[in-house]
Amino acid sequence: MATLKLEAEDGPCCPICLEQFNVPRQLPCAHSFCEKCLQSHITAEADKRENLKYVKCPVCRNSASPANKERPVREWATLFPVSSVLQSILPAKTKVDRLCDACNNEGVSASAEVFCVVCKESMCGDCLKAHRKLKMLKDHTVISVEELACNAEHVMKLAEGFTCSEHHGEDIKYYCKDHKLPCCGTCFFRGHKNCSNVIDLKEELPALLCENKPAETIADMKKIESHLKKFMEMNEFSINNLDKQVNGLTAEIRKIRKEINEVLDKLEESVKTEGNRIYKEEVIRIQDENHQCLSLIHAVRNSHYLFEAVDKYGSNLQKFLMGEKMKSQLHSYYNLVGEKYEKTETIRFGLQLAPSIKSMLSVSFSELGKVATTAISNTVPLGCLQRAAKDCRVERVDVIDLKIPTGNIPWYTGVTFLPGDRVMLADYNNKQCILLSSSYQFIASHTLTVYPWNICLLDDQEVAVSLYNKNKIQILSVIGDIIRPVRTITTKYNCNGIAAAGKGKMVVNGYCGDYKSQWSLINTRGEEQCTHQYDSTDYNYLNYIALNNAKTRVYVNVCANNSLLCFDMYGRKLFTYSPDNLRGTTGIALDTYDNIYILGKDSNNLHQLSSDGSVQQVVNKEVSSCSWAICIHQSKDILIITNTSDERTKLLIYELK
Structure with a gap:
């Protein structure tokens, strides 16, 4: 029987058809596909979901919306930009005519003759005439599309900066160090004008480039x-x-x-x-x-x-x-x-x-x-x-005082990042989940009937919340600013710690009696796929759990023993971390390099370990007995620790450098 063979490296190929590109259309995540292949994918998505508002990238599954969502779905692929860079490095025989952008936006296919360097749009002959009639546009520099497609170097010189993926046509001008996010002028005024560390890219670009290692x-x-x-x-x-x-x-x-x-x-x-x-x-x-x-x-x-x-x-x-x-x-x-x-x-x-x-x-x-x-x-x-190990220096960049309308003094025992850099908190004392914006401002809350403990993101729209001492997990949907309950999962024992394990799975841990705790791999229907017990000395409700990025290792805390345990997915203990200067272990998180971060609330420190359990650094006096939950943004190296006392509730914001 014939098997798949990887062709020789003869240029970029479409990940869907595995052939050389034919009109490469690029999504905001930078993955490109043949126009026909992308349209087939979009059509298949539309068949599965009614009122399609976005499409997921076939490779990374990130969401992407066309410039005009009101256009028929059958035309969506043509609304994503042609990758000029890929087009320029394709073999000559695979290059195709560019279409006029203005006509294409009106649903008309017309071959482009020129490209406006200022407007960064391709134009047909008729659109070029209209373009030159306007006084403010007539002096714009235009070149032939043949000249545009000559080579990658020429293409890059014509496009000095990339435009914003959210605000069509606006150039990227700023960089928010607080969120590690490039942004245009609109992005800045809508979401980052209150951030403390926003820089002008033209001024700081040389310094930022030094941090990049191509x-x-x-x-x-x-x-x-x-x-x-x-x-x-x-x-x-x-x-x-x-x-x-x-x-x-x-x-x-x-x-x-x-x-x-x-x-x-x-x-x-x-x-x-x-x-x-x-x-x-x-x-x-x-x-x-x-x-x-x-x-x-x-x-x-x-x-x-x-x-x-x-x-x-x-x-x-x-x-x-x-x-x-x-x-x-x-x-x-x-x-x-x-x-x-x-x-x-x-x-x-x-x-x-x-x-x-x-x-x-x-x-x-x-x-x-x-x-x-x-x-x-x-x-x-x-x-x-594993990726190559990398030491990340922990540096506090902000302290956010949370002013959220609640009855009792909040106790934030769980925290997780959501799409769009939003944050969700589990407030134990007030039996609710709190939704914050990317600038950590209150958006909405959802009240539960019992006390929540920990929280994790399952997919783009769902989070799982462990319910304290109830043998239950609540699944919530978060769409826009609306939080709704979806279903409740019943577990065989009291689960407090919870972490996503990918593709509809979670790992949970909690006390199960007889001086034992256990962790389990379950699906979103509550069906256990494996369960493993471990010694926890006494009743321990301060359970937290985390996984490495490959989902092959499980980390649990044992607060009573002041220790962190590491298991493989078969339940075999790989190592125990229990130094004298770690007391009162609570939240656990891992960064993209599988460095482990664990809170010592009673020892007032944050321990950073490598993936094998060896200590990399201990950051003293950064946390207190009021510090409970921790999470890390997996693409922006931002670390959050919740801190609650009788006087104030706050988020400690750190950068991993």
């Missing part, structure tokens, strides 16, 4: 591609091994055939048929996985080509902005690779025979035996999936 980013992309190729090689080996095992089954049957003749003939035919059926199904499944890997490889490679072109020919502003976007892509790439390694399984065949071989002749062939399959997880060293 070589490291490109090396990480090549490493991702290497991992995906290795995954494909493992699957190719599995296919060959499956073939050998199926043939081995028939050989085993032939050895027994001397005693059971006619009956074993029937059994051989049955086993071979069943084995071949399973073999074909597994081959199809594995080839589908390889197709996904190949698609992701092309996405990584396209990012690589795009980043190299910007780094080689772009301005300093372009290099910086693209570097920021690539860092965000790397995080999603590592998580996708981690998921694939974690779920890699190999089918093994075995022949199950009836207990009494001598009595086989008196048994019908269907009772003699059948093909038995066992899925065995391939063990992959965790180190090969």
Whole structure:
């Protein structure tokens, strides 16, 4: 049976069709696709969801909206911009005519003849005439589309800066260090004018570029591609091994055939048929996985080509902005690779025979035996999936006094980031969840019937809240400023700590009696997939739990023992961290490099560990006995700690540098 092959590196390819681009359309996340492929994806999304308002990127699943959502869905792909950089580095035979942007926005397809350097739009002959009639536009510099498509260097020189993905046509001018977010003038006035550290990119660009390391980013992309190729090689080996095992089954049957003749003939035919059926199904499944890997490889490679072109020919502003976007892509790439390694399984065949071989002749062939399959997880060293370790210096940048309308003094025992840099808090004392804006201002609240403890983000629109001492988890939807209950999950024991485990799964932990606590992997229906117990000395309600980025390690705190425990997904303890200067362990969080951060509320410090449990630094006098929950923004290296006392409630905001 034919298998997927990775073609030679002959230029950027569409991650969907795996062919060279035909009209590359670029989404705000910087992933590009053929126009027809993107439209097919959008149409498929529209078939699944009514009143489609956005589409998810086929690679990273980030949301993207067209410039004009009122246009028919069948035209959405044409509303996303053509990637001029990718277009310029494609082989000549794959280049296509550019369309007039103005006509295209009106639903009319007209070939572009020129490109306005000032307006940054392609125009047909008629639009060019109208353009020159306006006094304020007639002096704009225009060039032919043939000249525009000549090379990447020329394209980058014409486009000095990138425009804002949220506010069409506005140039990126500022950079908010508080949120690590590039923004245009509108972004600044709407969401960042009260931030304490917003800089003008033209003035600070040289300093920011010093922090960017293009070589490291490109090396990480090549490493991702290497991992995906290795995954494909493992699957190719599995296919060959499956073939050998199926043939081995028939050989085993032939050895027994001397005693059971006619009956074993029937059994051989049955086993071979069943084995071949399973073999074909597994081959199809594995080839589908390889197709996904190949698609992701092309996405990584396209990012690589795009980043190299910007780094080689772009301005300093372009290099910086693209570097920021690539860092965000790397995080999603590592998580996708981690998921694939974690779920890699190999089918093994075995022949199950009836207990009494001598009595086989008196048994019908269907009772003699059948093909038995066992899925065995391939063990992959965790180190090969991790990004290179990086020490992150913790630096406090702000203290936010929260002024939220409540009855009792709030006690924020849980915190998590939401899409759009918003924040959600679990307020134990007032039995409610609080929604904050990206500038940490109160937006909305939702009252629960019982006390919440911890909170985690499940997907773009849902969060899970553990309900203290109730053996229940509340799922909430957060759409815009509206918080609504979706469903309630019942658990087998009191779950307090909770963390998302990807694809509709969570890990939870809590006290289960007899001086024992336990952690479990459950799905969003409450079904347990594995459960593991550990010693917790006494009743311990201060439970928190976290996972590494690859979802292969689980970290839990034992407050009574002043310790942090690390387990693999099979429940095997990998290490214990329990130094003398860590007392009263509470919240746990991990950054994108799998550095571990744990609060010591009674020792008044924050401990930072590497992924193997070795201490990197201890930040003293930064937290107090009022500090409980901690979370980290996975793409912006912002760390938040909740702090509640009788006098005030606040968020401590840190940067990881």
